[in-house]
Amino acid sequence: MRNVQAPGTQKEHTMEIRITKTTQPKSKPDPATLSFGTVFSDHMFLMEYDGAEGWHDARIVPYAPIPLAPAAAVFHYGAEVFEGLKAYRTAEGKIQMFRPMENLKRMSDSAERITLPQFDQEFVLEAMRQLVELDQDWVPNAPGTSLYIRPFLFATDPDLSLHGISHAVFCIITSPVGSYYKEGINPVRIMIETEDVRAVRGGTGYAKCGGNYAAANRAGARAEKLGFSQVLWLDGVERKYIEEVGSMNVMFKIAGTVVTPKLTGSVLPGITRKSCIALLKEWGIPVEERLLSVDELVAAMRAGTLEEAFGCGTAAVVSPIGELHYGDVSVTVNGGAVGPVTQRLYDEITGIQSGKIADTHGWIYHV
Ligand SMILES: *Cc1c(COP(=O)(O)O)cnc(C)c1O
Secondary structure (H helix, E strand, O other): OOEOOOOOOOHHHHOOOEEOOOOOOOOOOOHHHOOOOOOOOOEEEEEEEEOOOEEEEEEEEEOOOOOOOOOEHHHHHOOEEEOOEEEEEOOOOOEEEEOHHHHHHHHHHHHHHOOOOOOOHHHHHHHHHHHHHHOHHHOOOOOOOEEEEEEEEEEOOEOOOOOOEOEEEEEEEEEEEOOOOEOEOOOEEEEEOOOOOOOOOOOOOOOOEHHHHHHHHHHHHHHHHOOOOEEEEEOOOOOOEEEEEOOEEEEEEEOOEEEEEOOOOOOOOOHHHHHHHHHHHHOOOOEEEEOOEHHHHHHHHHHOOEEEEEEEEOOOEEEEEEEEEEOOEEEEOHHHOOOHHHHHHHHHHHHHHHOOOOOOOOOEEEO
16 A cells, blocks of 8 residues: 655644534543543544645544544554553642653554554644643543543545555544552463464554454453453464563563563554663663563473563553463462562552652653
8 A cells, every 4th residue: 555645744733723612511420430441521633634635624522423434444444543541630630641752653653554644743742632631620530540542543535445545534532541450450360372363573563553453352352251361472473472461561570580572563662661661770670672482481480480470551551460371381470469570660650640759751741
């Protein structure tokens, strides 16, 4: 597919965001019952792209369905990328985001991979800020809650021929979400997936695109049926190297060193992963980004040198792995309890996000 770029991609710099407020504000959900991604705030951001005009018609409007042609490319060829980040309310009532430009840079890389049009990242950050500001009452304030922000970009060409993308929509919706851990951090049971693969080198593994999730569905459903929360993905070529856990990056503390799969192209470059690596380095805890084979992991499991294992991503921050299964090998990690490094990363990152811990890294963006 060929990408038709906007003649003037700087145009949106001067683009104004038109705001139409809802006349029917919804009632806010009870913060105690919040789950993930089921309730949406009053407004959304939209802008449209076509090859001749570039991005145009930026607007914040009431949250509502988006009319699309049945032939729209997104329905047939999966041309879609997305992001996920959160706005947090501090104890003083201020609203802040965690490393939002990292999300927009990654979204730009994702869009490039599947030839969706590029966009002005600073402009989208400003759109996100204005949307959250308008819906600020939707940012919950109970501990662990936040307003999840979901930017997404998809092709709308009403055309079944595969001749490049020249029409697209950029949308941002937001959703108040509850604490991932309602009763404290609980370690989960994980199964190493040996049949399906999530991504391959040269494919779209590093891009945050909807198709990757479609490819992962079957293994996830199978694992759930067997009583596991997630699968641990192996690489698509040799089925030998560990890549990710569910839709999170993964880290293992083996004999004192934290090992995480290196970014080979089939691993999503997580912002939580990057933040964990930075903190571990600052704390003087050895951390290695490298290939980690399942054989090495099983050997560590058997030798008792696997000290901690956890997934990391925006939704949970860290998710400790309490039990790992590979064929008929099964081990409990750290006695099924949360390890000290896992806990420390969780406390530090959630502390910075919620404003309890001072931001010394420039990771916080004030709304
Ligand atoms: C989003 C995502 C992650 C985590 O990325 P964060 O930036 O830390 O939220 C990890 N793996 C996959 C497959 C993802 O889609």
